[in-house]
Amino acid sequence: MLVPHSQGALYANEVFQAITGGSAPADTLKVVAVATPADSVAGDPANSSYVTSSADLVIAAARLLWAVLPANVTLPISGLGHSFIDAYLDPDIGAWPQIRPALDAAMGGFQPQGQLLVTANWDPRYSGIDFRMLVNGRDTTTGLNPVTGLSTGAGWATYCTALPEGSMTTTYVPIVSTGVGWQRQ
Numbered sequence: 001m002l003v004p005h006s007q008g009a010l011y012a013n014e015v016f017q018a019i020t021g022g023s024a025p026a027d028t029l030k031v032v033a034v035a036t037p038a039d040s041v042a043g044d045p046a047n048s049s050y051v052t053s054s055a056d057l058v059i060a061a062a063r064l065l066w067a068v069l070p071a072n073v074t075l076p077i078s079g080l081g082h083s084f085i086d087a088y089l090d091p092d093i094g095a096w097p098q099i100r101p102a103l104d105a106a107m108g109g110f111q112p113q114g115q116l117l118v119t120a121n122w123d124p125r126y127s128g129i130d131f132r133m134l135v136n137g138r139d140t141t142t143g144l145n146p147v148t149g150l151s152t153g154a155g156w157a158t159y160c161t162a163l164p165e166g167s168m169t170t171t172y173v174p175i176v177s178t179g180v181g182w183q184r185q
Helices: 008-020 057-065 084-088 096-108
Strands: 115-121 131-135 148-153 156-162 172-177 182-184
Touching: none
Parallel strands: none
Antiparallel strands: 115 156, 131 172, 148 156, 172 182
């Protein structure tokens, strides 16, 4: 995943095209742009995986010269309003709550060849969990079909698992350890 800031978004778009051969979504490379002076986000046809403040004076100046994606967050002005750390990543200012879901969505889009992307949800009270996934009754966290790309939070997980073989109906069952034993969710 590339998380470019400012002019880096222009370079990230070029890198994406050079690696993937185009601008269509890719399972192995994602871009989430911050304070972008670009008119698109490579690999994102909806151009939704970016965050740019309406108070960013550097991007406002770029808008006078060429086509730039519209602002999608309003932040209080601090200097030029363009600093990656002080303006966009500061949790007290407000862009981070928009950047984080864009990062989560991009991470959730990674899917290795021949694998199935699965999203599981459970009661968020179980925060420090040991996660397992049963596919047709088989534990996919070990053995021949291990879970890859596991990303978890309180009450959710996304991961990839090998596609099951055969034509029978497949059942996916997440189970979590509550510290007292395993529970199906």
